[in-house]
Amino acid sequence: MTDSPQSTPTPENTRTGLSRRRLFGAVGAGAVLAGAGAVVGRATAAGESTDDRDGAVPFRGDHQAGISTAAQDRMHFVAFDVTTTSRDDLITLLQTWTAMAERMTAGEEATEDGATGAGTYAPPSDTGEALDLTASRLTLTIGFGPSLFDGRFGLTDRKPAALQDLPHFRADNLDPARSGGDIAIQACANDPQVAVHAIRNLARVAFGTASVKWSQLGFGRTSSTSTTQATPRNLFGFKDGTANLKSEEPGLLDQHVWVDAGDDQAWMAGGSYLVARRIRMNIEPWDRAVLHEQEAVIGRSKRSGAPLGGKDEFDELDLDSKIGHDYVIPATSHVRLASAQELGGIEILRRGYNFTDGSDGFGHLDAGLFFIAYCRNPIDQFVPMQLNLSRHDALNEYIQHVGSAVFACPGGLRGGDYWGSALFA
Numbered sequence: 152m153t154d155s156p157q158s159t160p161t162p163e164n165t166r167t168g169l170s171r172r173r174l175f176g177a178v179g180a181g182a183v184l185a186g187a188g189a190v191v192g193r194a195t196a197a198g199e200s201t202d203d204r205d206g207a208v209p210f211r212g213d214h215q216a217g218i219s220t221a222a223q224d225r226m227h228f229v230a231f232d233v234t235t236t237s238r239d240d241l242i243t244l245l246q247t248w249t250a251m252a253e254r255m256t257a258g259e260e261a262t263e264d265g266a267t268g269a270g271t272y273a274p275p276s277d278t279g280e281a282l283d284l285t286a287s288r289l290t291l292t293i294g295f296g297p298s299l300f301d302g303r304f305g306l307t308d309r310k311p312a313a314l315q316d317l318p319h320f321r322a323d324n325l326d327p328a329r330s331g332g333d334i335a336i337q338a339c340a341n342d343p344q345v346a347v348h349a350i351r352n353l354a355r356v357a358f359g360t361a362s363v364k365w366s367q368l369g370f371g372r373t374s375s376t377s378t379t380q381a382t383p384r385n386l387f388g389f390k391d392g393t394a395n396l397k398s399e400e401p402g403l404l405d406q407h408v409w410v411d412a413g414d415d416q417a418w419m420a421g422g423s424y425l426v427a428r429r430i431r432m433n434i435e436p437w438d439r440a441v442l443h444e445q446e447a448v449i450g451r452s453k454r455s456g457a458p459l460g461g462k463d464e465f466d467e468l469d470l471d472s473k474i475g476h477d478y479v480i481p482a483t484s485h486v487r488l489a490s491a492q493e494l495g496g497i498e499i500l501r502r503g504y505n506f507t508d509g510s511d512g513f514g515h516l517d518a519g520l521f522f523i524a525y526c527r528n529p530i531d532q533f534v535p536m537q538l539n540l541s542r543h544d545a546l547n548e549y550i551q552h553v554g555s556a557v558f559a560c561p562g563g564l565r566g567g568d569y570w571g572s573a574l575f576a
Contacts (some may be wrong), residue, residue: 163372204341205285210253210562214421215411217290217339217523219398219500223342223539226369226428226504227350228521230296230332230556231361237303242364242475243574244360248293248336248353249569258286261352278355280348287342293570294425299333309574311416313424313528314559320541329429329554332364337425337523339502343370358546365554367429369504371519376502382456384462386432386505386518387549389449390456392465394490396500407498407532408525410562418573421562423500423525426533429554437549448545450484458486468492483545489536497532499524519550529557 208216215492233241251261260266265277316331336353340346347368354363373385374392378399385391396403405411412420437445446453456464460472460479468490472479480487491498500526507518524531541547561573 163270189496203288205287206288207257208288208290210291211565211568213559214423214563215292215562216256216501217337218560219408220288220290220339220424221398222372222374222502223288223290223339223541224341224370224372224520225339225346226523227338227343227346227366227374228369228523229336229338229350229354230364231334231336231354231357232364233299233303233333233361234305236361238575240360240538241304242571244357244569245575247356249564250348251352251356252570253283255349256286256289256291256351258289260281261349278348278351280351281345284342284348285343286339287345288305289338289340289345289349292337292339292351292425292560294332294335294337294462294560295571295574296332296472296556296558298331306574309416309418311414311419311559313375313415313530314557315530316535317426317529317555317557318534318539320552322518322541322547323555324551324553325555326553329365329367331556332558334361335425335427335556335558337502343368349438367506367521367554368508369506371505372506373503373520374501376500377508385520386434386507387437387445387449389451390451390464391443391503391520392501393451393456396498401496404500408500410527413446418576419559420561420573422451423527424524424529425558425560426499426524426526426529427554427556427558428522428552429506430520430522431517431551431553433549433551434516434518438483440549447481447484447563448549450480450486459484483543485540485544488539488544494539497536499526500538525560535552 193531208220211214217236236242255261260277260282262276266279266282297310297314297316300306300314336348336350338349340349343483350366372383374395375382376395376493378397382393383392396407398404408423410419410422410424410552442453446459451458455462457466458465458480460469467487470478470480470487470490470492478487487493502523504521504523505518506521508517509517511517524533562570564570
């Protein structure tokens with residue numbers, strides 16, 4: 152659970168409360184500077200009314216939808232293992248998935264008249280629970296895991312160098328049944344039934360070619376990916392992802408999120424790498440911790456979201472100020488250790504969600520954060536960030552990473568392209 156870092160400080164933006172990114176974000180959202188002494192934070196809209204909650208997000212474009220798209224309210228994430236050894240069968244499945252995904256993101260049935268059109272004596276080709284529902288800004292994003300390149304489908308020489316299973320981090324307690332996978336599909340929507348319907352229908356037609364390895368439902372996004380969105384809160388009650396990259400920052404997305412054709416494998420141009428981590432929160436011990444400890448662990452005010460020592464949520468982190476021998480923002484605080492100042496300018500794009508999966512049989516909530524991040528190179532970005540956190544973060548007393556996966560998400564589709572067409576070309 153990281154507070155996605157801020158831009159590396161430079162003389163012109165350090166401790167002024169008016170970094171270039173904050174200024175551009177504010178101006179882009181219609182902020183007006185009242186005078187030379189005004190302090191401008193990132194503008195956010197409490198109602199987030201600029202996006203049509205029921206509308207459709209274009210399926211085709213330069214990048215896959217669901218990455219820099221304004222984060223929706225709900226998520227259904229699934230990882231598949233491919234069960235066939237036939238390259239042709241896998242390609243056929245990807246083509247079928249693409250056609251269905253394009254229809255469902257437009258608010259249509261998975262197949263034309265699929266819920267009832269085949270008659271009373273044939274299984275419907277659409278399960279029907281999304282009938283009469285809107286598109287709800289559904290996005291479907293596909294990624295390919297390292298295990299897909301093991302030689303079964305002739306893809307060994309097309310595996311990007313950056314696509315590697317993540318190393319073991321200190322205090323990881325990973326469940327193999329909740330980790331890895333050949334293919335991942337992320338469904339995000341403002342209506343949970345729309346997201347579940349999409350994954351259900353894609354999984355249904357995969358029978359005989361791929362099977363579900365694990366899945367995760369998420370609610371209550373834990374990051375904002377647009378300046379039109381207010382910063383949400385995680386299950387510990389703190390604003391999460393204050394310093395996240397935004398879709399209105401194309402230069403930073405090009406630098407930190409989108410893969411360039413010259414990076415490695417050309418088929419990944421315009422794509423990104425998805426890191427998924429299922430983070431179990433120890434809710435009960437956290438709820439017994441005093442407010443002072445909670446804020447020291449995170450490094451921010453619980454109510455305002457301001458960094459300790461600051462007044463506004465979007466104040467720049469002041470990592471130098473001390474009270475006596477102790478830093479105002481503690482040396483082991485989460486926001487310090489995840490910040491770009493500490494990490495040499497590393498940034499990632501977060502799209503995480505809260506989850507609650509009942510109890511664990513011992514009277515404890517099985518709840519936490521399903522962390523999703525997109526980055527241009529997980530080895531250079533996520534790994535050093537998580538190494539720093541795993542070694543020093545005071546938050547480790549209250550969380551445990553129990554699931555992990557990484558996937559290569561190709562660029563967007565054009566014309567008659569299908570999911571993976573560039574990979575299999």
